[in-house]
Amino acid sequence: MKYINILFTFINLLFVLNVNAGLLSNLGSIFSNESNKGKDISFGTPRKLDVYYDEKGTDSNNLKPVVIWVHGGAWVEGDKGQYANFGKVLKENGYVGVVPDYVLFPFGKIDTMVNDIYSAIMWTRENIAKYGGDPSNITVSGHSAGAHLIALTVLKAALGYKNKGDYLEPLTFLKKLVLLNGPYDFDDYSLIKQLFNFPVSDGIVEEAITMLLNDKNISPTDLLKRFNNKSVGSLGIPKIVFFYTSEDIVVPPTSADGLISEIERTAPETDIRYIYLHNMNHNTLTHGVKNDEDEFKELYINLIQM
Structure with a gap:
């Protein structure tokens, strides 16, 4: 033993x-x-990503739409291998799936996570055609902390905020964001602590909460509050889908209200879709896909196709 x-x-x-x-x-x-083909690909950071595509051959005249999946885990846990089914479901439904890792706290802070997500998106645009994917038709989707990081990355790039000392090129080539059960405001200690509803060191939880509370450039909602009405015009992303569930006690659906309101106020050209389903909790959809349940695989693809 x-x-x-x-x-x-x-x-x-x-x-x-x-x-x-x-x-x-x-x-x-x-x-x-x-096969390791399409697995553990470097994308400009120490992390790696996996690509799920038709290995029988690619047709440069018939490139497939692309979806990048960013996992959740309260910024402290999770990896691309645990979410392989998302890549497989996308591949089975005519997409090229990209599933990256990103640094986790305490090994890195939010700005390094943003750098990882941004680098994975840029790598996808520059390289996905080799895997049969269309670089002009990229959707980025994520759950919980992953949804937060996607929104933060896109807004930092669109609004001219520096990340790790550098400006990010706006991601205007993206077609859509599909954000599942994401937290976007970090003003309430008790609500933040609910995100860590799994076994993890109390010390790490307190450090992570302190990070979220004290950094004023972590909330996507707060980034937009500094802009005047209609001053942004367009975020460069034509459509954003927000998904929430009635039994989610980890991230309340109201978390998106402020962000949606700020997008509508500052960037009214953005097409916002809000989906609210009953009898599902914070992880029902993601666990359903991970467990290969047809009902939830179909639901996820329907959200991607909105």
Whole structure:
């Protein structure tokens, strides 16, 4: 038993180093017989991404729409391997799926996560045609913390905010954002703590909450509040879909109200769609897709197609 515990500790250490520092290749690929083609691709940061596409061949005259999936996990947990089913579902439904990792707290802060998401989006535009994807038809979708990071990345780029000391090129080539159960305001300690509803060190939780409360450039809503009515005009993203559920006690649906209001006030050209479904909690959709349940795979594709 002693040696088994040591083995599992070692494997966990390898996993943390791999996801957050990019020091080791993905263990799942090492121990499986699945082809590494399209797996663990570098995209300009220490993290890696996976591409789900038709490996039988690509047709440059019939490129497929692309969806980038960004996982949640309260900025402290999760990895692309856990969400492989999202890539598979996208591939099965005629898309090219891109699933990146991003640095997790405490190994990196929000600005480094934004840099990872931005780099994954830019890599996709520049390289996805090689996998049969259309670089002019890219949707970015994410859940919970992933939805927050997508919104923050797009707004920082569109509004001219620096990230890690550099301005980001506006992501005007994106077609759509599909944001699931995302938190966008961080003014209430008790609401923020609800995000960490899974086993994680109390010390890390308190550090993460402090980070979220004290950084004034973390809330997408707050970024827009500094602009006058109709002064933005367009965010460069034609459509944004917000998805919430009635039984979500982790992120209340009201989290999007402020952000939607600010988008409508400052960038009225944006087409906003709001979907609210009953009898589902914070993770019903994502767990359903991960568990290969047809009902939720169909729901996710329907949201992407809106």
